[in-house]
Each structure stands twice: as structure tokens, then as C-alpha cells.
Amino acid sequence: NTESVLSILRAMLVAMMLIIATLVIQFNSFRKAVLVLATIPLALTGVFYGLTLFGFTLSFPGLIGILALFGVVVKNAVILVDKINLNLRVGIDFEDAIVDASKSRMEAIFLTSICTIIGMIPLTVSNETWEGLGASLIFGLSTSTFLTLFVIPILFSLFMKKSHERDARLRELKQNI
DSSP: OOHHHHHHHHHHHHHHHHHHHHHHHHHHHHHHHHHHHHHHHHHHHHHHHHHHTTTTTOOOHHHHHHHHHHOOOOOOOHHHHHHHHHHHHOOOHHHHHHHHHHHHHHHHHHHHHHHHHHHHHHHHHHHHHHHHHHHHHHHHHHHHHHHHHHHHHHHHHHHHHHHHHHHHHHHHHHHHH
């Protein structure tokens, strides 16, 4: 059993490295990759509070649920950050780009998360073996969906404003030359 837990922890580490590499390639920015990864601790907070609140134990299937959760919550943040980047590329003001992205992607993020959560309920309540997996996904996704829609735009504003302003000045200088 210890070997199984160690293997899933190794898989989590490999998954994190692959997610980071994919995000750096997609956004061409390590900062934005780390920003997107901020959703994982938000999700883990929900997992541990939910498991504790309902008296579930963190089993091997629960760890598999956490591993699956990594991809889902990162996807939600990617959708949001990608829309912010698109808004900035078309020339929308920095703050307006963030607000518009949050508004326009809220429905997609919320609906896909709700569908996943509702889809996991039968698995969670039908079999004790899988309740940890379902509970991990349900609680982690519930928390991270809500927090992603608020925390990621705030973090983007805090950590990307200076680099956005610097890039805007560089573009302006190039146009003047």
C-alpha cells in the first residue's frame, strides 16, 4: 500500500512538471505558468476541508482524484488567462481586459465545473471504494472554481501589470523608431 501511495505521489510530481512545461510553452512566460498553477493549492484547500468536514479519509482513489483535479483546475485557469491575453493583444486596457475575461469566461468555467461535480456525485455515493476519488474532485473543484474566478484575476493584475506596462512602452518605442 505504501508503494502505491509513493507511485501516485511520483505521478503527481511528473504531472506538475509536465503541466509547468506545457504552460510555459503555451504562454511563453514562466510567470503566467506559475499564476495558473496557483489554482492547485486553491483546489487542495477544498479537498482537505471537504474530506474533513464529511469525515472521508484520503485513500488511494482519493489521491487519484487529486491527480485528476490538477488537470481540471489548471484548465479553468488557462481558459481565463488565455482570454485576458487575447483581450490585451487586441488592445483592450489592462484592467478592462481582466474584467472582460472574467465576465466572459465565468459561464464556461462554472458550467463545466458544475457538470463534472454533478457527474461525480453518483460515483461518490454509490461505492465506498470510490468515495475518496469523487469527494476529492467534488470538494476541490467546488472550491477552486469559485476562487479561480476571483483570485486569478487579482493575481494577474498584481503580478503582470508591470510587465504589461513595460511591453506597452517597448511597443511604443518600436513604433516611434
